[in-house]
Amino acid sequence: MGRNLQKLALWAVPLAFVVVLFYWAIVKLLGLGLQQNWFAVFGDQHFHSVVWFTIGQATLSTLLCLLFGVPGAYVLYRRKFFAQSFIRALIAVPFVLPTIVVAIALQTFASSLPTIIVILIAHLFLNYSIVVRTVGGVWQNFDKEIEYAASIDGANQWHTFWRIMFPALRPAIVSATVLVFLYCVTSFGIILLLGGGKVSSIETEIYFSLTQFLDFKTASAFAIAQTVITVSVFALSKVYGNANAGLEQASESDSSSRIKLREWPVVLTTAFVVIAVLVLPMLQVLMRFSWQGLLDLGGTGSRQLLNISVWQATGNSLRNIVIAGCLAMFFGGLVAWLLSRNRWSWLELPFLLPMGVSSVVLGFGYLITFGAGWLTVPLVQAVLATPLVIRIIHPALLSLSSEYREEAIMAGAGSWQIWRLVEAPLLAQPLRAAAVYASLVSLGEFGAASLLSFGDQATLPVVLYQLISRPGAQNYSMAMAACAILIISVFAISMTSALVQRRRRSF
């Protein structure tokens, strides 16, 4: 009895966090919209075409990511070849870049292609690494012996894949599919810039109905449609494949073998995607780097475009990362831990919902509810990052063998001791991954920040957007210099962490 009460009290902490900082703001905004005969919007033909376009482009983008990502996972994590860690580090970079930069890079790179193709390429550019890393992480830990045994038994490779590997990979594939689909359904910066207004998704329609017309009615209808799609996808993912696999970070492994001759088609496809879709757009940005642009980052742009320098905006972003990251780790970690300790798995849903809700809607909700203080941006980002933290830590906690716990309890260890001595060391890797992803959400978040972070509180993506979308060669070169620095430093960090991991293992 006392135990249950204690647990209930613990649940109250993260629930209060998400109720105050997410549901309150959302309900307040929807409250403005759900007046008069708001449901009339649902009968609108334009409404239908936008919803179907959104679902259609997200489906195509997701299929594309799977089509190229699964073979990519095989090549990059199941096989061993020269410069592999280099390429693994490379493919992680786009995921981190502000979407605004991705959009500009792809605009110059692929402007002659039809709009929808450019959008699909941009989504592939951004989400390729999600599929590769999630699926690759499971794949490389898959026991080689089983595969070997199967081949001795006369099963051909295709057979081995479908009968033995695919069932093992399915949770990871479903999980990656869900994530990519949700990112593409809520994609904002990409469709805003690359769509050129010729196509509109739910998210951009919400943005325009609010920023252009303050039309809360239409925005609310679209926001509800988006949430319905999100929740349905979650529900489906629960039914198919028990998608508890999160965004595990793959670790280096020596068990993989070299590329076989007949695997070259897969290898060439992967090479093509990595070079044409990932590397070339990034090179576009790097080639526009200039030292003058770098020097100008200390100023506020031509004609004082910015309130603060790009370095100060970077400072704001770093501060937000620390606040948002800590809050998300604390609340996300707490929820994951509580989830792993009882059977109320539906309690996960209220915390996962922010992942599928329009961040533009959230930004507007905050503006109405909390005004525009400096703390609003890191708080929004914490709310947006928490679901990711849960989805990384929760499966890791589940995979911890319960035997350790039982033994420890038998030995008289308390909860805290179990955590400190048994669980924490085993969880170090997923915790680190969760912290990294939470920081990435905070760093790249644009939808809410574009509304909430202005004046001397502007964040790095907002400042880059200002520089890129305003006149002046100086602004442009500053934006390119900043983006180039971002690309290079993200790559350097990604590379270093891969090397550090490898060295650890060799001890």
Add this chain to the structure above:
Amino acid sequence: MLKKKYLAVVTAALIGISISGCATTSEAPELTVAVHDSVVISDEQLAEFKKETGITVKLVKAGDAGALTNKLILTKDQPIADMFYGIDNTFIGAAATAGILGDYKAIDFGDVCFNYDKQWFATHEQAAPETIDDLTRDEFRGLTVVENPTTSSTGLAFLAATVGKYGEGKWQSYWESLKANDVRIDSGWEEAYNVNFSGSAGKGNYPVVLSYSSSPAFEDDTVSIDDGCFRQTEYAGLLTGGAQVEGAKKFIDFLLADSFQKTIPDTMYMYPVSTKVALPEAWATKAPASLNAVVVDSKLINANRSSWLKTWDAIFKN
């Protein structure tokens, strides 16, 4: 261990929040002016204003004119500024309807006009367009890039200009012919001018672009077409929720004084409303204001913007 560390950081952050919260309330009162991103008022000018009046001005850049207006409307219960500078005639109607607007005055204006690349038409031995009707003619097929009015204030200005020039009910056919003539639609000015316009640093493929009458002052060999131009007027004014009424009035007077008005062309690419100050040399010769700009009533714009954009959208999506 890890969790303990996070707890400590969170606690530290919360303490930091409360401290900084106290710090801001104890500061001396200052005049907070919400402006759009393109407003430039130099530190020297602000220092001069402080010397004259004793008032410290804090500028808050809040996005483009539309974002500025909507932020002020949405935060009217917790105002983010005492006054504004930079809401233009396409948005002032919305601000008035929302009831956030006190007294306001025009400070500067600009003209949204088509520009063309002189060099391109010279090398292709072709006459350059002179009117916006020319852009629908066969010899200019696929040469024009226009900003999307649903995503760009420049584009919206031109859409309003076509309504003003051709009249309600007739402007649609102009856009249909533009579309039939393979006009390119870009989401923003930057993309249209700096990426796709052949006369800018981007060296794009389109020799005609929707920009400003002032742009040729900054880009050699480009010319503004004085037809179908939209006059955009920017205002400064009081906000109903603003605390510093006297200070705000003084600041508006300051914005209208010659010392500030004469800096407007060089810093903001706009024309001063004051006729007493002279335009810079390059402006006077290469980038004068339009002589017959279309003026569209701001109330009309605010009332019809939604239906215009929906109609425009329907034309371009079919």
